[in-house]
Amino acid sequence: MRALRSLRAATYLLATGVxxxxxxxxxxLLFAAGGVLAVLVVGIPLLAALALIGVPVGGAERRFQRLVDVRPLRNGHRVPPRPGLSSWLRTRYTEAATWRALAYATLLMTVLWPIDLLAVVLGVTVPAALLVTPVQFATLGDAVQVNVLKTYQVTSWGQAVLAGLAGVVALVACAFGIGLLARLRAVLARAILTLPEDRLKERVVELARSRVRLVDAFEAERSRIERDLHDGAQQRLVALSMMLGLARLDAPAGPLADQLSRAHDEAGRALVELRDLIRGIHPPLLTDFGLEAAVTDLATRCAVxxxxxxxVAARFSRTVESTAYFVVxxxxxxxxxHSGADRGEITxxxxxxxxxVEVSDNGRGGAELNTGTGLIGLADRVSVVGGRLSxxxxxxxxxxxxVEIPCQTIPVSA
Structure with a gap:
């Protein structure tokens, strides 16, 4: 894998250098032709075309970037409003992306391309020359001239072996250096070719994705805690309650029977509280039977x-179902x-x-999102999944x- 990355980095530098x-x-060529033909007016379009030379260079760079960076380099050029060459030229000359591409092309053809090609040439020839030295010495005999920058001559087997070991070290060092240079070059090209608003959009998209990942991780952790409590502590409490009930039945009347009875009642209350806690963390009914059954259960247990x-017979992602459930x-x-209502409705x-999902009541009204009733947190949570709460x-x-949440259904496993 590391060798493949080094090969891709060398390919990137070679491609950008060429x-x-x-x-x-x-x-x-364009400058010379335009200068010679300028007196005939024909050369003026050639000189004007020099400003557009960055357009194909930027397009090539976007393709080359895939070799060293999985993130796509966005094309910042606008789509011409109308077909035709004149509309295309007007769009290109008036957009910032064209001039950024020209700046990158200027830097590439004046400074960067010799560095890119020199890095690849040295990174390949120096380790190769050192690694083949023992083979050359064994084949040609004494006084073999190993032309590594014309500074090294092998005259013994010791020097030949040393050169081979140095070739291994040089190969590793050059692979690392080429990879580092390619990454730095890619960062530089991205910084020049990416418009400021594009970078801001990329940041916003990444922040939105990170929020979704955090919510997904949070929901997964809630589900894990619910499973642990349901399958562990709750089952132990059920077993304890049954044992206390049996012991109470077998115990003779007296203080011991009274204590067992109280212990049995306490275990029952603890079991009820634990079930309420599990339901508040992540209701098993939601996981097992879906949103419709869980919402109906909430309505049944409401004091009003x-x-x-x-x-809704369909199933949705765990995050969407959990968000809708806790909103209700x-x-x-x-x-x-708080409402003073005697009747509500869920539709x-x-x-x-x-x-x-809509929840309504016939109460006194006057509720606000910023009155500390927990609705602000729900609105934030709904917004994370791309929804809206009104x-x-x-x-x-x-x-x-x-609450409106854009989402897709998921297949229900049999």
Missing amino acids: TGLLTLLTTL RVDVGFA SEALANLAK GGYAGGTLT LSSPAGGPTRLI
């Missing part, structure tokens, strides 16, 4: 009567504690690639909380 040399020759018109859970908690469905709660009611 491109720089060809760019220099083309520029000199809640009608359910939410019908928080909305129902606020409904029961929604999945259509057009968007999951919609709240309508005029004074006097009714209150409507709507």
